[in-house]
Amino acid sequence: MDRQGAMGPKTCAVCTEPANQRCGGCHVIYYCCRDHQRLDWKGHRSRCKPFKVADNKALGRHLIATRDIKVGEVILDEQPLVAGPSQVTPPVCLGCYRILTEQSACACLDCGWPMCSEDCARTPAHRAECDITKLKKGSKVTVRNFLQPHPIYQCVTTLRCLYLRDSDPVKWERLQSLESHCEERKKTRRYEDDRVTVAQFLRHFFHLQDFEQEEILRVCGILQVNGHEVPVTDPPHVAVYDQASLLEHSCRPNCSKSFTPDGGLIIHALEPILKGQHLSICYTDALWGTANRRHHLAETKFFWCRCVRCADPTEFGTYFSAVRCLSKTCDGYLVPENSLLEDSDLGTTIWRCGRCSVSETAPRVLSVLERVGSALSSMQKGDPRVCEHFLAQFSPELHPNHYYLTDVRLALAQLYGQTSDVGLVGISDQDLSEKASLCRQVLELMNTLVPAEHRVRGVLMFELHAAVAEVARRASNRGQLDPMALRDSLLESKRLLTEASFLLSHEPETLPEGKIALQARKNLTDLNTLLQNIHASIGDSPL
Numbered sequence: 151m152d153r154q155g156a157m158g159p160k161t162c163a164v165c166t167e168p169a170n171q172r173c174g175g176c177h178v179i180y181y182c183c184r185d186h187q188r189l190d191w192k193g194h195r196s197r198c199k200p201f202k203v204a205d206n207k208a209l210g211r212h213l214i215a216t217r218d219i220k221v222g223e224v225i226l227d228e229q230p231l232v233a234g235p236s237q238v239t240p241p242v243c244l245g246c247y248r249i250l251t252e253q254s255a256c257a258c259l260d261c262g263w264p265m266c267s268e269d270c271a272r273t274p275a276h277r278a279e280c281d282i283t284k285l286k287k288g289s290k291v292t293v294r295n296f297l298q299p300h301p302i303y304q305c306v307t308t309l310r311c312l313y314l315r316d317s318d319p320v321k322w323e324r325l326q327s328l329e330s331h332c333e334e335r336k337k338t339r340r341y342e343d344d345r346v347t348v349a350q351f352l353r354h355f356f357h358l359q360d361f362e363q364e365e366i367l368r369v370c371g372i373l374q375v376n377g378h379e380v381p382v383t384d385p386p387h388v389a390v391y392d393q394a395s396l397l398e399h400s401c402r403p404n405c406s407k408s409f410t411p412d413g414g415l416i417i418h419a420l421e422p423i424l425k426g427q428h429l430s431i432c433y434t435d436a437l438w439g440t441a442n443r444r445h446h447l448a449e450t451k452f453f454w455c456r457c458v459r460c461a462d463p464t465e466f467g468t469y470f471s472a473v474r475c476l477s478k479t480c481d482g483y484l485v486p487e488n489s490l491l492e493d494s495d496l497g498t499t500i501w502r503c504g505r506c507s508v509s510e511t512a513p514r515v516l517s518v519l520e521r522v523g524s525a526l527s528s529m530q531k532g533d534p535r536v537c538e539h540f541l542a543q544f545s546p547e548l549h550p551n552h553y554y555l556t557d558v559r560l561a562l563a564q565l566y567g568q569t570s571d572v573g574l575v576g577i578s579d580q581d582l583s584e585k586a587s588l589c590r591q592v593l594e595l596m597n598t599l600v601p602a603e604h605r606v607r608g609v610l611m612f613e614l615h616a617a618v619a620e621v622a623r624r625a626s627n628r629g630q631l632d633p634m635a636l637r638d639s640l641l642e643s644k645r646l647l648t649e650a651s652f653l654l655s656h657e658p659e660t661l662p663e664g665k666i667a668l669q670a671r672k673n674l675t676d677l678n679t680l681l682q683n684i685h686a687s688i689g690d691s692p693l
């Protein structure tokens with residue numbers, strides 16, 4: 151254990167003599183000399199993190215920076231405490247989570263669970279259900295239907311958690327220390343479903359009677375509150391991480407999460423974090439509107455978010471959830487007077503126009519949102535013209551930054567160029583300029599709303615770098631751009647590419663964003679060569 155009083159005279163973590171040399175990694179532990187720091191490093195290393203755990207009534211446990219953290223710093227890098235298939239899934243291999251078919255599945259010789267190979271049947275991940283099937287259930291599992299979600303998989307990840315009690319008591323203890331919101335969950339449909347499909351099923355079908363029903367349901371709660379969807383497998387699986395489970399939520403977080411190819415989690419800082427600030431990630435989709443984000447968090451994580459973004463009805467002046475004033479003669483926007491209401495009050499919220507001060511009842515505003523929302527869900531995906539039509543049709547009813555319009559703009563910014571065989575080269579000047587403009591609009595919005603979001607911003611910067619370079623190439627071919635102006639455009643493209651590459655640097659190559667990061671690195675090499683040639687031709691020095 152690290153021994154260090156937060157207050158009072160600093161003492162050496164090794165000999166307890168007075169000490170004034172602080173560990174540069176965590177700024178928490180002190181040593182009297184370099185030798186003692188070196189001596190302690192083996193033990194301290196795994197705990198040397200730039201944060202400490204704090205606790206309060208509003209948040210429960212949460213993490214606070216113990217020193218200033220720079221942009222790009224990795225704050226946490228950890229393997230899961232436990233991982234397993236999603237609760238609702240068609241049969242997947244319990245080693246690598248790949249979808250199985252009747253043809254590709256081969257039953258584990260010991261327990262009968264379908265796997266993709268003997269190698270996967272031998273992975274440590276599969277030990278839990280294999281041992282419990284053999285030793286407790288006493289007969290093999292048979293799965294015949296591979297075409298739809300199979301009910302037996304609903305219990306696997308919970309079973310893997312329970313198995314830790316006897317196989318790895320240290321991990322079991324860590325898991326048990328996590329929040330489960332059992333009392334709040336008791337009022338939900340999901341609790342009742344878990345009681346029948348997980349707790350009763352494990353106790354009766356797998357004969358896990360040495361676990362009480364309540365104990366199993368507590369694990370279900372821990373999985374619900376702390377589980378992360380891990381997208382590195384197809385389909386994604388779920389995992390719970392130890393220290394990352396203590397990160398609080400904010401709709402304007404200062405940290406971002408990425409996954410490693412083997413299902414590890416990396417938490418990195420994407421804006422400077424000062425000593426004493428809380429570390430946060432966004433538990434929900436940061437590009438949902440305030441009411442939807444808050445409702446989702448209340449339903450799944452059992453708290454009503456009161457972060458700076460939720461508390462501001464204009465969402466930092468972006469009007470991301472604002473609707474055009476319903477008065478025909480006014481071109482102002484309606485925002486809720488109080489954006490921190492809870493479900494039962496939402497229907498009575500007053501929406502007020504910032505320009506004419508007219509107030510509207512919630513049902514009148516919600517009917518606009520429902521109409522646009524259902525048009526969006528039924529919209530044919532993947533066609534730029536359909537997206538353009540949606541934007542033209544609904545822009546008069548919403549603020550230009552509204553989340554529904556932003557959602558479509560984001561899709562459209564990527565679609566231009568995707569539908570042509572030759573990519574951006576094959577699209578019209580107008581579409582090309584529209585692509586660049588959409589990327590800029592959404593990026594500007596995101597810089598204000600969620601500057602620490604890295605995935606969408608990285609992808610948009612990549613799209614924009616390509617559009618900027620293509621605009622420059624066309625203008626230069628038409629003799630409309632002198633070499634200096636061409637160089638400046640390409641330098642702008644390079645700046646965007648460098649930023650995209652940085653933002654996506656932790657994305658694994660198995661994911662689309664990781665592939666873009668790889669492409670970004672290749673494009674940077676090509677762009678540097680091109681820029682060097684231009685520099686040589688105009689006789690200036692490379693920048």
Ligand SMILES: C[S@@+](CC[C@H](N)C(=O)[O-])C[C@H]1O[C@@H](n2cnc3c(N)ncnc32)[C@H](O)[C@@H]1O
Pocket residue numbers: 208209210211212327328329331375376395396397398399400451452453454455456457
């Ligand atoms: C993944 S856990 C975080 C660790 C938890 N605070 C603990 O003590 O174990 C998620 C839970 O933390 C609390 N929480 C996280 N962020 C919060 C926030 N912004 N406001 C209120 N509660 C929050 C909620 O109870 C939520 O269900």
